[in-house]
Amino acid sequence: xxxxxxxxxxxxxxxxxxxxxxxxxxxxxxxxxxxxxxxxxxxxxxxxxxxxxxxxxxxxxxxxxxxxxxxxxxxxxxxxxxxxxxxxxxxxxxxxxxxxxxxxxxxxxxxxxxxxxxxxxxxxxxxxxxxxxxxxxxxxxxxxxxxxxxxxxxxxxxxxxxxxxxxxxxxxxxxxxxxxxxxxxxxxxxxxxxxxxxxxxxxxxxxxxxxxxxxxxxxxxxxxxxxxxxxxxxxxxxxxxxxxxxxxxxxxxxxxxxxxxxxxxxxxxxxxxxxxxxxxxxxxxxxxxxxxxxxxxxxxxxxxxx
Numbered sequence: 001x002x003x004x005x006x007x008x009x010x011x012x013x014x015x016x017x018x019x020x021x022x023x024x025x026x027x028x029x030x031x032x033x034x035x036x037x038x039x040x041x042x043x044x045x046x047x048x049x050x051x052x053x054x055x056x057x058x059x060x061x062x063x064x065x066x067x068x069x070x071x072x073x074x075x076x077x078x079x080x081x082x083x084x085x086x087x088x089x090x091x092x093x094x095x096x097x098x099x100x101x102x103x104x105x106x107x108x109x110x111x112x113x114x115x116x117x118x119x120x121x122x123x124x125x126x127x128x129x130x131x132x133x134x135x136x137x138x139x140x141x142x143x144x145x146x147x148x149x150x151x152x153x154x155x156x157x158x159x160x161x162x163x164x165x166x167x168x169x170x171x172x173x174x175x176x177x178x179x180x181x182x183x184x185x186x187x188x189x190x191x192x193x194x195x196x197x198x199x200x201x202x203x204x205x206x207x208x209x210x211x212x213x214x215x216x217x218x219x220x221x222x223x224x225x226x227x228x229x230x231x232x233x234x235x236x237x238x239x240x241x242x243x244x245x246x247x248x249x250x251x252x253x254x255x256x257x258x259x260x261x262x263x264x265x266x267x268x269x270x271x272x273x274x275x276x277x278x279x280x281x282x283x284x285x286x287x288x289x290x291x292x293x294x295x296x297x298x299x300x301x302x303x304x305x306x
Contacts, residue, residue, distance in 0.1 A: 001084065002083075002211070003082070003084070004084050004287070004289075005287040005288075006029070006079065006082065007077070007079050008027050008282075009076070010280065010282050012074040012075075012280050013072065013278040016072060016273065016276055018273075019067070019271045019272065020074060021268060021269035021270060022269070023048075023066075023074075023268030023269075024063070024064055025062065025266055026254060028042070028254065030061070030253045030254060030255075034248055035085065037080060038083055039081045040080040041078070041079040041080070042079075043075075044075070044077075046074070049067055049068035049069075050065070051064070056262075058202075058256050058257050058262070060255045086211060086250065087248055088249055091247060092234050093233040093234050094231050095233040100142065100144060101197070102141070105232065116200035116202055117195055117198060117201075119192055121171050121173070123173060128172050128173065128193060129196050132193040135147055135150050145231070151190060151194070151239075152190065152245075155190055156241055156243065158179075159175070160179060161218050162180045162181065169188050171188070172192040172193070175188070175189045184205075184225040187241065187260070191227045199229055200229065200230040201229050201230075202227070202228045203225065203256070203258070204228050204238070204255070205255040205260075207223065207251075207254065207284065207286060208240075208243070209286045209288050210250060211249060217242075217245075218242050222282050223282075223284065224251070226241070226242070226245070227240075236256075
């Protein structure tokens with residue numbers, strides 16, 4: 001079971017001292033059967049007047065920092081070591097009644113899945129419905145896992161990845177129109193496409209690392225984004241349309257949410273003279289340790305907003 005060491009630094013610079021409002025920090029990896037948190041740390045400069053932790057409505061660990069002093073720089077550094085249990089598509093089990101699409105979720109699951117099935121973006125002309133409908137063909141039914149695999153690979157192969165520094169996420173219709181986007185745009189596109197089919201899907205923010213022998217992956221120099229789909233028999237299953245990954249190989253979850261705005265790694269406010277902010281830099285380093293005897297391997301060097 002590999003161990004992944006994560007060092008995530010976000011730095012804001014200002015031309016003069018500013019006052020900082022409340023900041024919500026989402027960088028602590030989630031704990032589950034497939035990823036065990038061995039250690040974690042959070043360093044903030046200037047030191048906050050108060051720092052408290054909460055679990056949000058999705059069970060994500062959120063640090064809330066408040067500040068009393070002004071400064072011309074704010075640096076937030078999250079560190080973690082995670083023991084990760086990778087599993088590929090072959091480990092996905094689907095209950096017999098859900099092996100073929102279309103199917104209906106079990107009655108006991110539906111009340112808790114409804115908000116994850118509900119679509120979040122307007123599509124009055126049903127453009128997204130038309131796009132995802134082509135994966136169904138003219139057959140009355142299709143293997144569920146094969147359908148999701150086809151959508152994942154189609155986004156990876158049919159769209160151009162373009163790094164974008166600006167905050168926010170493109171709507172699914174904008175991504176379809178442009179034929180390009182970032183990992184978070186791809187995740188939103190697939191999430192909404194799957195919801196159009198009546199399946200439950202959630203947005204995931206986290207980290208991407210390369211396993212030994214893997215080809216270089218896209219979007220891993222900063223936080224990464226992908227999708228989880230609920231499949232009876234396996235529960236929430238990872239799909240990364242940026243890299244064509246099915247399963248959790250190379251994917252470390254930090255935040256799971258119904259909408260990408262709920263999974264932002266860092267949100268906060270500041271007060272000061274207009275034009276005070278100079279820039280923001282994000283730097284993520286990941287070391288993947290194959291075993292206790294193998295040396296760590298530095299996988300990412302340059303900061304990149306995904």
